[in-house]
Amino acid sequence: MDASVILFYVISVLLVLSSLMVVFLRNVVHCALALVVALFLIAILFVMLHAPMVGVLQVLVYAGAIMVLFLFVIMFLNPTASEPRRKLWWGFGSAAALLLAASLAALLSNGEAPADPVTATETFGSPETLAKSLFTDFVLPFEITSVLLLVAIIGAVVLAKREP
Amino acid sequence: MDHPYFPLLILFTLAGAVVLGLLFVAQKVGPKSPNPVKAEPFESGNPPRGDARIRFSVRFYLVAMLFLIFDLEVVFLYPWAILFRQLGLFGLIEMGIFLGILLIGFVYVWKKGALEWD
Amino acid sequence: MQAYIDQLIRDGYFAGMPKEVVYAVAMVLAAFIVLSVFVAPLAGVTSWLERRVWARMQSRVGPNRVGPQGILQWLADGIKNLLKEDLIPSAADAKLFSLAPYVVFVGFLCAFVVIPFGSQLIVADLNIGILYILAVTSLVVVGILMAGWSSNNKWSLLGGMRSAAQIVSYEIPAGLSILTIVFLAGTMSMQGIIKAQGWAPWDWFLFNNPFTFAAFFLYFTAALAEGNRTPFDIPEAESELVAGYVTEYSGMRFLFFFFAEWGNLYVIGAVATTLFLGGWQVPPVTSDPILLGVLQFVVFFLKAYLWVFIAMWVRATLPRVRVDQLMALCWKYMVPLSFLCLLGTICWMLVFPKGNQIFSVAMFVLGLLIVAYFFKRVVFQIRHARPELYFKPHI
Numbered sequence: 001m002d003a004s005v006i007l008f009y010v011i012s013v014l015l016v017l018s019s020l021m022v023v024f025l026r027n028v029v030h031c032a033l034a035l036v037v038a039l040f041l042i043a044i045l046f047v048m049l050h051a052p053m054v055g056v057l058q059v060l061v062y063a064g065a066i067m068v069l070f071l072f073v074i075m076f077l078n079p080t081a082s083e084p085r086r087k088l089w090w091g092f093g094s095a096a097a098l099l100l101a102a103s104l105a106a107l108l109s110n111g112e113a114p115a116d117p118v119t120a121t122e123t124f125g126s127p128e129t130l131a132k133s134l135f136t137d138f139v140l141p142f143e144i145t146s147v148l149l150l151v152a153i154i155g156a157v158v159l160a161k162r163e164p
Numbered sequence: 165m166d167h168p169y170f171p172l173l174i175l176f177t178l179a180g181a182v183v184l185g186l187l188f189v190a191q192k193v194g195p196k197s198p199n200p201v202k203a204e205p206f207e208s209g210n211p212p213r214g215d216a217r218i219r220f221s222v223r224f225y226l227v228a229m230l231f232l233i234f235d236l237e238v239v240f241l242y243p244w245a246i247l248f249r250q251l252g253l254f255g256l257i258e259m260g261i262f263l264g265i266l267l268i269g270f271v272y273v274w275k276k277g278a279l280e281w282d
Numbered sequence: 283m284q285a286y287i288d289q290l291i292r293d294g295y296f297a298g299m300p301k302e303v304v305y306a307v308a309m310v311l312a313a314f315i316v317l318s319v320f321v322a323p324l325a326g327v328t329s330w331l332e333r334r335v336w337a338r339m340q341s342r343v344g345p346n347r348v349g350p351q352g353i354l355q356w357l358a359d360g361i362k363n364l365l366k367e368d369l370i371p372s373a374a375d376a377k378l379f380s381l382a383p384y385v386v387f388v389g390f391l392c393a394f395v396v397i398p399f400g401s402q403l404i405v406a407d408l409n410i411g412i413l414y415i416l417a418v419t420s421l422v423v424v425g426i427l428m429a430g431w432s433s434n435n436k437w438s439l440l441g442g443m444r445s446a447a448q449i450v451s452y453e454i455p456a457g458l459s460i461l462t463i464v465f466l467a468g469t470m471s472m473q474g475i476i477k478a479q480g481w482a483p484w485d486w487f488l489f490n491n492p493f494t495f496a497a498f499f500l501y502f503t504a505a506l507a508e509g510n511r512t513p514f515d516i517p518e519a520e521s522e523l524v525a526g527y528v529t530e531y532s533g534m535r536f537l538f539f540f541f542a543e544w545g546n547l548y549v550i551g552a553v554a555t556t557l558f559l560g561g562w563q564v565p566p567v568t569s570d571p572i573l574l575g576v577l578q579f580v581v582f583f584l585k586a587y588l589w590v591f592i593a594m595w596v597r598a599t600l601p602r603v604r605v606d607q608l609m610a611l612c613w614k615y616m617v618p619l620s621f622l623c624l625l626g627t628i629c630w631m632l633v634f635p636k637g638n639q640i641f642s643v644a645m646f647v648l649g650l651l652i653v654a655y656f657f658k659r660v661v662f663q664i665r666h667a668r669p670e671l672y673f674k675p676h677i
Contacts, residue, residue, distance in 0.1 A: 007173075022187045029431060033378065036194070036424055037264035047169050052410050056417045059203060064420025069228040070452055071427050075217070075443070076225055106252050127410055127470060131243030135255055143258070146265040149233050153269035157278045171406045172395055174309045175316075179388045182317060183538060186364070187380075190534040194367050203372040205435040218436055224447050227609070231450040234617070238457040241624075242413060245464040248631070256628075260616055270617075279613040281606035 008048060015041040023093075032070050039063045051125025226278055237266050316394060325545035326356030332544070332594045332637045339598040359458050359537075366533035371434060374530060378432035383531075383538035385425030388550070390542040392418045397552045400578035402571075411472040412460055415553060416453065419508065421529045422542070423449050429539070441526025444516055444605065448671060451612040456504035458620035459497035462627040463487050463557045466494070476561030477546040488558040489645040490637060493626035500620045502589065505550040507612070509543065512591060513600040514608060551589035552582070559585050593605045 018041065039062045046055035060063035134142055240260045244251070244259055251258075273279060330345060330353060337344025346352040370376050396411040408414055423446050430442015462468055466487055467478040479486050480599040487494050509513035516523075524527070528539050555561055562578035603611070634641075 027375075029375075029378070033424070033428065040421075044173075047172075052169065052408065053243075053413075056410050056413050060413070060417040060420055061232075061236065061239060061250055063422065064417065065228075065232045065450070068420075068423050068427065068446060069225075069232055071424070071431075072225050072228045072443075072446070075427075075431055075439070076220065076222070128247050131247040135247065135251055135258060139258060142240070143261055145236075146262045149235060149236060150265050150269045153230070153233050153266075153273060156226060156233070157273055159277050160226040160229070161276055161278055169406065169408065170305075171309050171313065172392065172408075174306075175313045175392060175395055175405070176388060178310065178313045178317060179391045180384060183384050183387050190366070190368055193365055194533060195365075196367060201368065205371055205373055205433075206524065208435065208524065217431075217434070218439065220440070220443055221319050222444055227447045227451055231454065232612070234454045235450075235457070236556050238454060241458075241461055242464060242470065245461055246470065248469060248628075249468060249635075257293070264362055268459070269336065274614070279610065281609045 008045070011041050011044055011048075015045070017116060028074050029071070032067060032074055034068045035070070037061050039067070046125075049125065053125060053127045053130050223281060230273065230278070233269070234266075237263075312405065317391070321391065321394060321545055322541075323356075324548055325541050326360065327353065328544045328547060328590060329359070329540070330355045331591075332597075335591070335594045336598045336659050337516060339595070363385035363533050363537040367611045368535065369530075369532045371530050373434040375432035375434065378428050379530070380535065382425050382429035382432060383535045385428060386422050386542050388426060389418050389421035390546050393546075393549045396472050397549065398476060398556060398561060399582050401473070402575055403562075403579060404473065407471055407473045409469070409471045409474075410471050412464065412475070412553075412557070415549075416457060416460070420450075420453065426527055429531070433527070433530040435530050437529045438527050441523045443527070444523075445510055445527060448510070448514065448516070448608060448612075449518045452504040452507040452514075452616070455500055455612065455616035455620040456508060458617070458624055459501040459504065460553075460557060462494055462497045462624050463629065465624070465627055466490060472556050472561075476556055476563060479560045479563060481560060481563040481565045483560070483649075484642040484646045486558060486560040486637065489642045489649065491627060491630040491634075491641065492645065493623040493630060494558065495645060495649075497620060497623040497627070498554065500553055500616055500623065501557070504612075504616060504620075505554070506593060506596065507608070509546045509550060511543075511547070512597040513603050515602060516605055516608060547590050547593055548586060550593070554589050555582060555585040561585075599676075625663070 016039055018034050018038040022031050022038060025031045025034060043055040043058040043063065045163060046052070046058055206209070224267065241259075244255060248255065333355070334344040334346075334352065336342075344352070345355040348354045348358045371413055373422050393415050395405045396408055396414055398407070426445050426449070430438045430440075430445070433439070464477060467475040469475060469478070475487075483489060488493065488498050528536055531539065562582040564574070564577050564581050568574055568577070
């Protein structure tokens, strides 16, 4: 077996484990940090697929920025370490998980490989390729992103600066 | 194995191993004299009072939120920077619109006083 | 690096061994050498030098007992910390508490992978090099928050929060000022950025146009703030927060935080050198590859260490700023200014697509004049100081 295949399996197993920890750990801060680990492992998978730019952005934006925000909010609210489980959330979560499992099972039972597989080459996920497709094929989504960010800015300020 | 990012993985592993090794040595050779006073939270010599997980200002949350948004903006600028010479005028107009919209956001934040710390 | 190993294999060394094993062994060896022979003494000697430099600037002697001039002080400190008890407070979250130094240390160390010490001396020349450095720096924030929260101590929590808020805030001006260089070079690879410059100072990006000149100082200031250095060291302000997020740490775990801080100082200098100061570029004086490699390393190291020294100088000179001043400086001055620098550089590139050599030389001369004036002031101050405060290197 190829070394990169072994590495893929090792990282996948760790990824599944850390994702399970996100769900099952009782302390919210521990859950958030398990999520950091999971996001970091996903970044490694991206890099292995010759998409280093996406991998680094995954670390920079998700593991770095978004998780810092999550941790700030968790520490701000300071929840007690072990909150009683809520039946409603468990029902909702299980239903969503079942739905996902069903759709995945349907896909897998088809037995078909995904249409038009692309062979990853060195330039496949390079910054240049990514930039080219971002600024030519995906101009409109890119511009809409700025509106989305504007809405997020205004939303954050309105929520945080609300008069008591 | 000949992946260009392979050295990274090795360094990550090795750095972890070095820290682990040194901490292990420190555990072995270091003295151990546990004592309840030594193990309580340090509060400048006074007995600790109340919960250490104090609530703090909502401003930290606002800073994190603003950082996230502007970080995303910077991240979008990087691909443009690489292809700046090739994209030419079209890219310039595209980015002009993108940055213009975000500039409105920045001015809004400033005018609302969200950048004030007090 | 890989090319060099390929060359060795072709020359008939390691006959009969599979290629992958040779690669893996070479990588582990190289990484270990980087770690133990370069990074550890570098951070250690920097810590000693910093204490000596401050002492000199404050008319003290500083550590001078262990080894000649006290240069082995860092080793003694390391051994002392190794022999200390590893305390974990009873109320702390033991798992996170012991894990936090790992995150901070690994995050800092991984920046060394892409630092180009010479045209061949780089562990991995990633095509996203500079973005990678930004990414691993953001991992450090998670480690600091872990340390602050898990200590179960008011000072630690406040220090961790302040530090995280400060690092993430200053990441914006740092990212924007780095971006001006990415625009000029058209690549994010560290070697690519250096190759886009020349050995002569007027070919450096620092003197390319007035906006990159300003961006350099913005970057350096933002990097100091990201490294929690004075005048931006409020997260560990002794007078109000004991030691910030490291309050409860002791022994080796404590050491790892400071190891990362001093090592990070060099990373700041190295990144500044790569981006703005022409990196390892040397005039073509020799064609011998080994001699050239040594020369490049020396040039790069000295350029980077100059900024480490300036960071020490700044720390000995400036008082600490307040939290509100710190945040206002970042969001109200540095973010708009670095943004202006970016726009200015873009305009400059549109007006002078090939750069403007005459202007670069003029900027270089101006820079020299500023440095000369500065030195004149320093000499003036020293002349007018009391004689017992004169620099005496033999003590």
